[in-house]
Amino acid sequence: MTATGADQEAAGETTRGYWWWERRRGVALDVGLALVSALECxxxxxxxxxxxxxxxxxxVLFGLLAGSVLVLRRRWxxxxxxxxxxxxxAEMGFLMGIVGLYTLAASEVPRRITVVLTGMTLVGTLVVSYVRLRQSVDADADFGPGVWYVPLVAVFMSLGLTAPPVLFGLYVGARRRLMESLRExxxxxxxELSLLADRAxxxxxxxxxxxxxxxxxxxxDVVAHRVSLMVVHAAALQAVAPKxxxxxxxxxxxVGDMGRQALTELREMLGVLRSGEPAVVPSAGRVPLASVGRAAAAAAAVAVExxxxxxxxxxLVAQSREAGMVVELSVEGERRPYAPVVEQTAYRVVQEALTNVHKHAAGARTRVRLAYRGAEVAMQVENGAADGAVADAGLPSGGNGLVGMRERVLGLGGVFVSGPTDAGGFRVSAVLPDAGVA
Structure with missing residues (x-):
């Protein structure tokens, strides 16, 4: 009949130096019961x-020794x-028997042992009560009860000394096990909640x-291309202004139109980031953005549509031509609509590839190919070697263009390949499956 460690720590009464006791209150209770039992015996x-x-x-010594055994009730x-x-x-140890049966029933001792010992106690108490009552009745000649008196009283006495402590002990043990189970x-x-919170x-x-x-x-994707074209046009403006x-x-x-468009796009994007509401950027580079959370999901949906x-x-190719780039566009296969996210990703791949040509291969001849293949669409942007006679526009590079293209394509289950060509140019190729078919 011991309390759990959680209760002991909560009560601030945990001790580890009192043999099998874990609380001072338990020590005081058992020692007090043992003293009373020893005095009774x-x-x-x-x-x-x-x-x-x-x-x-x-x-008297026999009674003291027998009664003091009650101090071991929690242990044995x-x-x-x-x-x-x-x-x-010997008609002694009534308190010891009652407390012992209660402790036995409330402990984790196997039930069959509890039943056997309870039966032995019941039989022993019944026999002793019957013998003592019969001797008392026989000794009192003036008292003449019926034959039922002695057995009935003996049964009541034995049950009264045995059943209540056992039943109460069973109840306390079951309640303790229930509380431990609930606590566990x-x-x-x-x-689990802490783990879920960490995972969340x-x-x-x-x-x-x-x-x-x-x-x-x-x-x-949206700003870099337009700003790159602005830089190229500004360089061309500087070259042709005198002539x-x-x-x-x-x-x-x-340049002014592109600058205004770029500023409009930036203003729309920054407004979305501040307000958390999805917005649509006008022009060919329309892109919705949203803050983290529910607005992000809404913005992603708007971005797709x-x-x-x-x-x-x-x-897009025409804009690059206006900037002085020699671009050839070829389309293969029958045009057909694809899932919005597929078409948007294909557009971004071509846009970023052309931007890289403006940055790193000024004056190079470029070829853009689109191929409609039923359940997939392929695109390729290949440029030749940079024209040494054309001045470098000096556009900075963040080094994330190819990484972004690869992430987009692979995220849709497509194939992305990029690298230099034998002619000294650069090639970007991608194949995207139709999301609706997939």
Whole structure:
């Protein structure tokens, strides 16, 4: 009948130096019960010594030793019950028997042992009660009860001394086991909740990282191309201004238009990041952005529906031609619609590849190929060697363009290949399966 470690620590009463006791309160209770039991047995030992002819001190010593066994009830409840059964004929140890049966029933002792010892105690108490009552009735000649009196009273006495402590002990033991089970479940649930909270935090951090990466990729795709064209046009404007003022004016107008479009796109993106609401960026580079959370999912959905399409690739190539790049566009296969996310990704791959040509291969001849293949669409952007006669525009590179393209394509289950060609140029190839078919 011991409390759990959690209760002991909560109560601040945990001790480890008192043999099998774990709380001072348990020590005080058991020692007090043992003293009372020893005193009871010592008093009853006087009568036992008179009935058996033993010396009174010996009877008292026997009672003290027998009653003090109750101090072991938490450690060896079976031994306490056996001693109480052994002292039953001497009519001593009633308190020891009651407390011992209660402790035995409440402990983790196998039930068959509890049943056997309870039966032995019941039989022993019944026999002793019957014998003592019969002797009392026979000794009192004036008292003449019926034949039913002695057995009935003996049964009631034996049941009264045996059944209540056993039943109460069973109840306390069952309640203790239930409380321990509930406590274990609560601890397990708390651990699971803590684990779920950690996992949720990890997933949230992963989602934030993914969203930051997506936002950075979208801003790079939308702004880098247009700004690159602005730089190229500005360089061309600087070169032709002294020779052809009319062309310089047209180039200046193009630079102004592209700058305004770039500023509009940046303003839309920054507004989305501040408000967390999805927004659509106008022009061929429309891209919705959203903050981390529910707005991110909404923005992603808008990005898929309102992003650029494959039929806008011709306009994209035309912008590069206006900037002075020699670009050839060829389309193979029958045009057909694909899933929005596939068309948007294909557009971004072509856009980023052309931007890289502006940055790293100024004046190079470039070929853009689109191939519609039923359940998939393929694209390839290949440029020749840079024209040494054309001045480098000096565009900076963040080194994330190819990485972003690869992430987009592989994320849709496609194939992405990039690398230099034997002619000194560079080739970017990608194949995307139709998301609807997949």
């Amino acid at each position: 010592a008093l009853e030992g006087v009568e036992f010594a008179g009935d058996t002819g033993l010396p009174v001190p010996l009877g 409840p079976i031994a306490v019950v056996l001693v109480s059964i052994a002292t039953t004929p 479940r609560a601890d397990s649930l708390e651990r 935090e990890e997933r949230a951090e992963w989602a934030r990282t993914e969203e930051r990466t997506r936002i950075a990729r979208e801003m790079h 052809d003022p009319a062309k310089a004016v047209r180039n200046a107008a193009l 309102d992003g650029p399409r494959l039929d806008e690739v011709e306009a």
